[in-house]
Amino acid sequence: LAGLTSSAWGCLEQLSRSLRVDEGDLQATLEAIARNATIAVPAADAAGINLVERAKFVPQAVFGKAPPILDKIQQQTGSGPCIDSSRDQQIVEIARMEFEGRWPRFSRRAVELGVHSMLCLPLLADERTIGSLSLYAGQPDAFDEAASGLANLFCALAALALGDAQRTDRLRKAMNNRDVIGQAKGILMERHRITSDDAFDMLIAASKRLNRKVVDLAVELAETGHLSVT
Known part of the structure; x- marks a missing residue:
């Protein structure tokens, strides 16, 4: 993480202090995470958050034009990198979207939308998967080791804030x-x-x-x- 920019570190510091917004308002927290993701991880051009609700993949907040379109495809097909990341509790990386064969309909549409690489990370709270954070980039091979490390750190902080917001929302x-x-x-x-x-x-x-x-x-x-x- 030695190559991280000062603005990225600053965003992470701010996130750790201020994501518990509006007394734990769940939707406000989701939107803050999506909005800050592309600032904290400069390689990303867009971001989306999906939560697992009753074993279903449910889009919750997005930043950018591509995520809602690609989320809809995943909902229609029942598969995709965001769903797999949530279900398997694994990081899913697509370095070059044009060569991605696991989800052909998804990857074709992503390329049409100008998304050429992607990183999906599971959001874990209280040792359970609550959803996934997806980062989209217009360049291939956008998520190098430094970017991936930063995304992991951001995701861990975001999951803590989101878990708190969900508990507050339930209460x-x-x-x-x-x-x-x-x-x-x-x-x-x-x-x-x-x-x-x-x-x-x-x-x-x-x-x-x-x-x-x-x-x-x-x-x-x-x-x-x-x-x-x-």
């Missing part, structure tokens, strides 16, 4: 769910003159009958004062 959603369920229970308690437990049992029964989540029914009841019967 925020859990608290919001608890609040809205409490509101719904209060409505039922007042309306039917029943206890808190009885009100919750009513929500559970409606959830099973309508095949809907309790929290969704609670939101509807809190917002409209009524529950749909279908």
